[in-house]
Structure formats: structure tokens, C-alpha cells
Amino acid sequence: MTSGPASHGESHGGSHVASDGVEFTPGPLDRDATFYVAGHRGLVGSAIVRRLEKAGFTHVVGRASADLDLKDRDATFAFFAETKPRYVVLAAAKVGGIMANNTYPVDFLSDNVRIQTNVIDAAIAHDVERLLFLGSSCIYPRLAPQPIREDSLLTGHLEPTNDAYAIAKIAGILHIQAARRQYGKAWISAMPTNLYGPNDNFSPQGSHVLPALIRRYDEAVASGAASVTNWGTGTPRREFLHADDMADACLHLLEHYDGPSQVNVGTGSDVTIREIAETIAGVVGYGGRTEWDTTKPDGTPQKLLDVSLLTSLGWTAQISLEEGLRRTVEWYHENVEQLRG
Template sequence: MERHNKIYVAGHRGLVGSALKRELEKQGYNNIVVRTSEELDLRDQKQVESFFKVEKPEYVFLAAAKVGGIQANNKYPADFIYDNLAIQNNIIHQSYIGGVKKLLFLGSSCIYPKFSKQPMKEEYLLKGELEPTNEPYAIAKIAGIKMCQSYNRQYGTQFISVMPTNLYGENDNFDLNNSHVLPALIRKFHEAKVENNPSVEIWGTGLPKREFLHADDLANACVYLMNTYHGNEFVNIGTGTDITIKELALTIKEVVGFEGELTFDESKPDGTPRKLLDVSTLKKLGWKATIDLKTGIQQTYAWFLNSYESIRK
């Protein structure tokens, strides 16, 4: 990408999209086009078609998606499969119609089988059953990968896909009803500290292991791959290390400064036992993460504190 090329970041107000926009601006890209969901409903085929005809983006980062944790995926499975399929179908197809030079599609590590061998290599896709709690979302993301690959094969497009691990950072969703585990725990510990509660409850046993990548690291990797990667296979993006949910909770407890106890509600689902990505392909391509977990949590908590009043509304 040249600094003057028109770059469309779909989903620029979300965790990933906002990090991508910051990273692009930091690297000197000065022709970035964005639209809010109020300005452009990405589920609407006609609106997306009109947008591409008018704006004619040369590069596209497809970070727009309906996302959420276990509770949200369980409660709104139809929304998760419909919205995500509609968004990616419209953007990928119009990128082809509009002659976009290159598109990067962002998936999720939940595409891998529930009991996948660890760490998860790209070749393990579709080698077993998915985790039931987020199957609709995972199926939509798998369809996005296959759509990019299919358009490349049939039309000679340059549509690449990346699969990030669990993400966190500024502009994350801290809603306790539908957020992911790390931002939910930051808010739980903060509010327990403020209210002098004796304990914080964690869903499940605390034993599942998860890998966490700061959104700023992901954004840097995406821009790097957009400029350097031309293969048809998707690429895992992660740190290559994981910790238990209990260890995560203890780290967040320390960062927040909560002095009470942890309790575990074992009646709640654990989700997938372990989700660690094999990042050997990414390392061979010349990129690795630089933000360690504790530093990243400290940065995210600082942003949360500055944004707390708006988050609560």
C-alpha cells in the first residue's frame, strides 16, 4: 500500500477497527475512509454496493462483525450467523466488483474444532466439531475464509484472511452481559474495588486456558501482512503463549488493585478447554507480538478508567 491509496476500514469504531485506523495513521497512511453503522448498514446489499461505487476504495480491512462472549452467542445465535454472513458477503463481493487491489478479512480462533490439537495449526480447520456455544459465529467466519479463497481461485483477486486469537485493548466492549472474558473481568474487579465487595465471581472453573493479544499488536500484524503476504491460506495471529482464566483473573486483580477473594461458579459453562494458536507461519513471515499481557492489561485498564462514565451508560 502507498501512503496515498484509499483504504477502507470496515468497523472502525470497534476494538479491531479502531486499532487498525490508529496503526494506519501512525504509519502515515492519509486517505482512510470510514462509515459508522448509522451512515452505512453493512448488512444492506444496496447500501454497500452504492458505497463502493462512490468511494472506490483500493484496499479494504474487513474488521466489521457482530461479536460477543459465551452469553451473547448463546442468547442471539441467529443474529450472530445472519449479521456476520451478510456483512462479509456484501463487502467481499463488492470488493471484487469494484476492483479492490487487496482485502484483508479478519476471522476468529473460534473457527477451530472444540477439541482441536494444541497449539492449533491453520491446517486443523474443519477437522472436528465446533464449540456449540459459538458455532453460528464460527460458521460465518469459516464461510468468510472460504469466500476469500474462492474469489481468489475464480477471479484472481488478492483477498487474504487472518485468524486472531482472543483480543483486548481500548474500545473493547465492557458490557457485563455480552463482553469477552478479559474486559468483563476488568470491569468486575474495578466495580468490586469501588464498592468494597468481599469477592468477585468468575464464570466456570477457571481452568480453561486462553491466549490474549493486544489489539494494537493485531493491527500492526494486519498492516504488515497486507503489505507482504500474498498466499491463499489464512494466517493465525497470536502470541504463541496462553494462561488459565484463573491466572488471568489474578493478573487483572493485581492491576486493578482489588484485595478481595475470587469465587468460581462451576454451574456456568467453561467453553473450549484450550485455545492456543500455532503462530509458526506468522513468525516465518517475519512478525511477532511485542506487547506483554500485564503491560497490555495496564494500558487497557487506564483507558477503561478514562472512559468509565461513557461505558456505564
């Protein structure tokens, strides 16, 4: 990153005024305060709950979507009035892979804008001290220079297969920045790279590339299939971060960073889809052929995040891709009967 730490507003101790005028000094969070994790059953949210509990937080709260529909504004405000959280991580979102995003763009735009708007507005109304909004690396332009820096936001055209979802997440970032400017809220945003791990979506229709490949190769082993066919050419490069690393980064940012800029969260390295497919095949024990359906879309050619800002704050990923895949496959095998569908 060419810009120095001070321009991002991070603090390493002492009094602190961010570049947008917000006065706040990051430090250890109160382990006894009410901490609401929106989306606590999902891939990221469940990892954050595990991390918070491991760190000694005693009052982590969450609500299943069946009990609290965050698209319902009145219900969301009533929940905040009842629980009065001091801290919030907004990990709730409608997510999916290329096919789902390309097929249901209205759902991805409408649902996500409503969820995040209701949560952020309720957090303003009930004076939440610290809020972390989680976006996605798809917010960046399709052809952004690699690795992608935080200041690449809004500098070019989005990937058309998931532009509706990306626009919703961009709106969330700007909502956080607006809350900082208008209300002086010490709230922040983080943009994770491609995530994977326990509680991921392994459904054939709605999953991202990595869980889709795990399921595909595992089922090929079970059926004795001679070959597996994957979408695209296998040449796009992707960066993958285990959800437990992401959760650790979230807590680190809440305790060490304040500033208007979203913070990229990733490993700083990437692999091709072909390489990840080969690794997964090896982890699940598949020895057949892998073929590629080049009539299907590849998506963005490369999406590697510049994690210089995060590294300057003292955090780096700890879980290797092979180790993370091994853990994820183990979890998948333990839960596969519940994941059928």
C-alpha cells in the same frame, strides 16, 4: 508447522504465484491510496486505523453503522461506488462473549454472513486490490490439537456455545478463497486469537472474558465488595493479544503475505482464566476473594494458536500481557462513564 513456506504462498521478494494460481507479489502499500476499514470504531478496527495513520496513510476511510449498515447490500455497493477503495480490511462483525453467542445464534450467523458477503461482493465488483478478512480463532474445532495449526480448519466439531459465529467466519474464509480462485484476487484472511484493548466492549451482557473481568474487578474495588464471582472453573487456557499488536500484524500481512491459507495471529503462549483474573485483580488493585461458579460453562478447554507461519513472515507480538492490561485498564478508567450501561 510441518508445511514449508512455499505451500502457503508467502513471498519474500521477486515474482510470486500462490498455490492457488494467484499472481501477486506483496510489497509496501501506497500510502496515498483510499483505504477502507470496515468496523473502524470497534476494538480491532480502531486499532487498525491508528496503525495506518501512524504508518503515513493519508486517506483512511470508515463509516459508523448509523451511517452505513453493511447488512444493507445496496447501501454497501453504493458506498464502494462512491469511495472506490484500493485496500480494505474487513473488521466489521457482530461479536460477543459466550452468553451472547449462546443466546442469540441466529443473530450472530445472519448478521455476520450478510456483513461479510456484502463487503466482499462489493469489493469484487469495484476491483479492490488488497482485502484482509478478519476471522476468529473459534473457527477451529473445539478439540483441535494444541497449538492449533491453520490446517486444522474443518477437521472436527466446533465449540457449541459459539458455533453459529464460527460458521459465519468460516464462510468468510471460503469466500476469500473463492474470490482468489474465480477472480484471481490477491486477498487474504487472518485469524486472531482473543483480543483486548481500547474500544473493547465492556458491557455486562455482551463482553468477552477479559473486558468482563476488568469491569467486574474494577466495580468490586469501587463498591468494596468482599468477593468477586467468575463463571466456570477458571481452568480453561486462553491466549490474549493486544489490539495494537493485531493491527501491526494486519499491516505486516498486507505487505508481506499472499496465499489462500488463513494466517493465525497470536502470541504463541497462553494462561488460565484463573491466572488472568488474578493479574487483572492486581492491576486494578482488588484485594478481596475470587470465587468460581462452576455451574456456568467454561467453553473450549484450550485455544492456543500455532503462529509459526506468521513468525516465518517476520512478525512477533511486542506488548506483554501485563503491560497491555495496564494500558487497557487506564483506557477503561478514562472512558468508564461513557461505558456504563
